[in-house]
Amino acid sequence: MCGIVGLHLRTPELYPRLGELLSGMLGEMSDRGADSAGVAVYGDPMWSPPGRGCVSVTDIEVVPDLGADVDVVQVDSSYLLSADMPSEALLERVRLSYPGALIAGFGADLAVLKGVGHPRALTDAWGLSKAQGWQGVGHTRMATESAVTPSGCHPYTVGPQQCLVHNGSFANHATIRRDLRRAGVVFDSENDTEVGARFVAQQLAAGRDVETALKELCATFDGFYTLLVSNHDSFAVVRDAIACKPAVIAETADWVAMASEYRALSELPGVESARIWEPEPEVVYAWTR
Template identity: 55%
Template sequence: MCGIAALQLRNPQLRPKMGSLLSTMLCEIVDRGPDSAGLAVYDNPELNTLGKSTLSLLGADLEISSADIDALLAELLPEGATSEVRIVGDTTLVSAEVATEDLAGAVARAYPEAVVAGRGERVTVMKSVGHPVEVAERHGLEGMYGSQAVSHTRMATESAVTAGGSHPFSVANDLCLVHNGSFSNHASVRRELKRLGVEFDSENDTEVGARYVAHRLQQGDDLETALVNLGKVLDGFYTLVVTTADSMAVVRDPIACKPAIIAETDDWVAMASEFRALAELPGIENARIFEPEPGRVYTWSL
């Protein structure tokens, strides 16, 4: 039993309030997963800059030096450009004006123990062990600007309680996936993806789902098609929320065992594991509110 709260703000005037709105939603799902939590926030100008790749690394005590990263990226950085290292809560952010793959390669060479939890130009991923409200407070969620965001509170069932096992899983640029449920055949799907050259960072079943979606997108699927294909390959009981740089999708398994509720207005679309997480959103009294149908993929774009 995990908790999901996701919000996409169509009205730009609401985006300065993203952090406070998501914090309110998160507070109502903490009892669904009290052991760890994760956040992904898109288009926050204090965390991400278009034209710069940003890696979210687990932990705040990695002692990563921008000078070391610059030395490894010297031949790739534009003249006068440098990398930047920042600490946000329990997360280390590394940014530079190079392709994400190049930045990740430089970090891996300089700090092979570093674990990349998020990547891209538009998303920052923050994950940690502990009570979800405390995790959000340490990362300063309340005051964050954003165009869309997703949060997850975890009750571990398939792997240990670690920051790396927390959701969201971000395994491709600006792609995030959160999951309530379990995939029963994740081991066999993992083996097949490895056979195709896909690399994994953990034993978590949710990472298999994220890697599968990323693989299908790389093969040319759009987000909706990738999730339709996921439903044909991965068995289990699940509700998934997947976000990209400019879209959000929700899907439940064909039996719809795991809860989900969606609310939508002209200004925003929100999804949560329980209605009470939506109750304080502005204009909720006029929202279209519904439970997503089993096996159907719902998508929205900014």
């Protein structure tokens, strides 16, 4: 049992409140997973300065020093790096200089934070309530498939500006991991969710849109799952064919949100007039900024 939350803001006037709203949503899902937590935030000007390449790093013992042209913002045990270069070029520099570091995410306008511990304590340590932006995704984890470590935390952001969180389990993840490794894909953990994330990233890199990628995932993966997938400008939700893992979506003119349970949405502004529903099995719900 894990908790998923996601918030896609349509109204710029709400951008300054993204972190505040996301913190409240994540806190409500703490009892669904108190082992660890993580968030992906799109558009915070301090964590991911606009117009710069960005890389999020964690599980590293020293403050990264990549030269005067790379800015470093420390957020608890994570480091958010930015520079006037493509994110992929900055990522390559990080990997060459710190091969043991865990890359939590990369891409323009994206900051990813992960940590082991209670979600409320982590969001306080991150100062998440002060974050800004147009989109945020969060996860609270109850570990079942792999160790409680930073590499086992969600979100999995293995493609540029991409993010995936997952409640459930993939029954055939070992087989698909082997196939992906044969294709040259490198993994950071033994977590089944990472297999789903890298599968989706491979699909997107091949030119498929997120809806097609998630339909292909549904056809390939066995198990019970609710997934939320985002990138720089989109936000998508899908459940397995039985839809046994809980999920609820709410939509207004100002925002789209999803969570594992309604209580995570109950304090969003205007929720009393929102359209609210449970996603149907294997139907991909997607929104674009």
